[in-house]
Amino acid sequence: MSYPKIIFSTIFLFALSACSNDEPTRLTNIKGLIPDLAFELTDENNATVTEKNYLGYTTAVFFGFTSCPEVCPTTMHQWAATLKKLGDSATSVKVLFVSVDPERDSTDKLKQYTELFGPAFIGLRGEDAVIKDMTKRYRVTFGYGDKDTQGDYEVSHSSAVFVFDQYGKARLLATQSSAPDDLLHDLKNLLASSR
Amino acid sequence: MSALTYLLPWEFSPALLLSVLITGGLYTRAIFLKTNKERTAKFYWQVLSFYLGLVAIYIVSHTYVDYLSQYMFWVHRFQHLVLHHLGPLLLVLGGVQWVQQGAPSWFSSWSKVPAFIRVPCELCYRFIQHPVVAPVVFVGLIYLWLIPEIHFAAMLSKKLYWIMNWSMLIDGFLFWWLVLGPEWQGEQKGFKTRLLMMVVVVVPQQLLGAYLTLSRNVLYDVYDVCGRAWPISPLSDQIYGGVITWIPASMMSVLGLVLVLRRRLNYLKRKENELS
Numbered sequence A: 001m002s003y004p005k006i007i008f009s010t011i012f013l014f015a016l017s018a019c020s021n022d023e024p025t026r027l028t029n030i031k032g033l034i035p036d037l038a039f040e041l042t043d044e045n046n047a048t049v050t051e052k053n054y055l056g057y058t059t060a061v062f063f064g065f066t067s068c069p070e071v072c073p074t075t076m077h078q079w080a081a082t083l084k085k086l087g088d089s090a091t092s093v094k095v096l097f098v099s100v101d102p103e104r105d106s107t108d109k110l111k112q113y114t115e116l117f118g119p120a121f122i123g124l125r126g127e128d129a130v131i132k133d134m135t136k137r138y139r140v141t142f143g144y145g146d147k148d149t150q151g152d153y154e155v156s157h158s159s160a161v162f163v164f165d166q167y168g169k170a171r172l173l174a175t176q177s178s179a180p181d182d183l184l185h186d187l188k189n190l191l192a193s194s195r
Numbered sequence B: 001m002s003a004l005t006y007l008l009p010w011e012f013s014p015a016l017l018l019s020v021l022i023t024g025g026l027y028t029r030a031i032f033l034k035t036n037k038e039r040t041a042k043f044y045w046q047v048l049s050f051y052l053g054l055v056a057i058y059i060v061s062h063t064y065v066d067y068l069s070q071y072m073f074w075v076h077r078f079q080h081l082v083l084h085h086l087g088p089l090l091l092v093l094g095g096v097q098w099v100q101q102g103a104p105s106w107f108s109s110w111s112k113v114p115a116f117i118r119v120p121c122e123l124c125y126r127f128i129q130h131p132v133v134a135p136v137v138f139v140g141l142i143y144l145w146l147i148p149e150i151h152f153a154a155m156l157s158k159k160l161y162w163i164m165n166w167s168m169l170i171d172g173f174l175f176w177w178l179v180l181g182p183e184w185q186g187e188q189k190g191f192k193t194r195l196l197m198m199v200v201v202v203v204p205q206q207l208l209g210a211y212l213t214l215s216r217n218v219l220y221d222v223y224d225v226c227g228r229a230w231p232i233s234p235l236s237d238q239i240y241g242g243v244i245t246w247i248p249a250s251m252m253s254v255l256g257l258v259l260v261l262r263r264r265l266n267y268l269k270r271k272e273n274e275l276s
Helices: A003-017 A071-092 A107-115 A129-135 A181-192 B003-007 B014-034 B042-063 B065-073 B073-093 B096-102 B115-128 B131-145 B146-155 B160-182 B191-214 B222-225 B234-275
Strands: A040-043 A049-050 A059-066 A093-099 A119-125 A161-164 A170-174
Touching: A040 A129, A040 B160, A059 A071, A071 A093, A071 A119, A071 A161, A093 A107, A093 A129, A107 A119, A107 A181, A129 B073, A129 B191, A161 A181, A161 B073, B003 B065, B014 B042, B014 B096, B042 B065, B042 B073, B042 B160, B065 B073, B065 B222, B065 B234, B073 B131, B073 B160, B073 B234, B131 B146, B131 B191, B146 B160, B146 B222, B160 B234, B222 B234
Parallel strands: A059 A093, A093 A119
Antiparallel strands: A040 A049, A040 A119, A059 A161, A161 A170
């Protein structure tokens, strides 16, 4: 029935696979799909930082919030464990935790939070509009639920970790459901290729 | 959030804005050129249908609805319902061919276009409007963009997202133009084929809609990966999206069927009058 459909999908998949000539990745390869790393935010030490501060590092960008009950801590723990397994080469990795709940996440709170996971983890925050622009750039979003009696509210946010290489080019996309072995495998390859 | 946030485009698209302005402008010019004799009750219904279709297409692709469509599966299904089914159908019923009357004369002299451009264009058009190819492409595109891997890439990449929505809009227009456009004149030009085409597109859409609605697994994780517009369980999002694909979309095709039947009836009546 779907002869043009087959042609369409073949061309399509071919076009998609054309983006990834180098070593096949186990995680989603986002080379060419997502724009390069670019931002201007405040870090957990109240200093203004841009993507240039992290050039030379392999960076993992995650959009979360510190009061997050499940997705954020799970993902951060997974990354902390992976970095431990990477050993020495982990020193060239930075995990940027960008808060999508700047109202509740002060710099102090972010600092306390990222210290739980290790020195590679850096909390970043910015004004609501700045965060909106940044999430739009990476085609992710966030939204807030209604406040309860204690003033707490749910936040819907992206579960993705975008990995950029040392030049700030988008390379990999990991999620909460990515297998730890796959993450380790792809990170090792990425770090080896950037040496 | 102010009202402007809802009205302004999430991602500004000059191509869409120009297309809507040019089509709307030429059509408006054409309806002013119509004589009083041509302004029957049917004419006013057609004008209403045209503007409704054009505004609907604009709203789903160039306002806050476009933002929601990127971050909520069911809104995305609704957007495609308008882009692929409702909008183009309303434009075709609204007499979109009048646009040509509103256009300057050089605009409509297609025969003067050099053959090396004209012939391949005509061949492509004839191929895609072939009664066997058109329904396959119509349904095939819905399936294609809903293949989980492709859907993932389309939602993540701005370029692919753009291609996806334009392909839906253009294909929707071509399909409804073929089925209900003004070129349909008389029995010999394929009344039965059109009826059959409408029947053929209903079943696969219903199967897909049912599959999405009844699936116990979350098929499209891109909305978890990218975040949703507001907190909602992934499975309910998918069920709403499935129902939109299942019921209104196939209902639109049934509506198309009824419209084709009505045309045939009117045609037969006219013929009878001519004979008597």
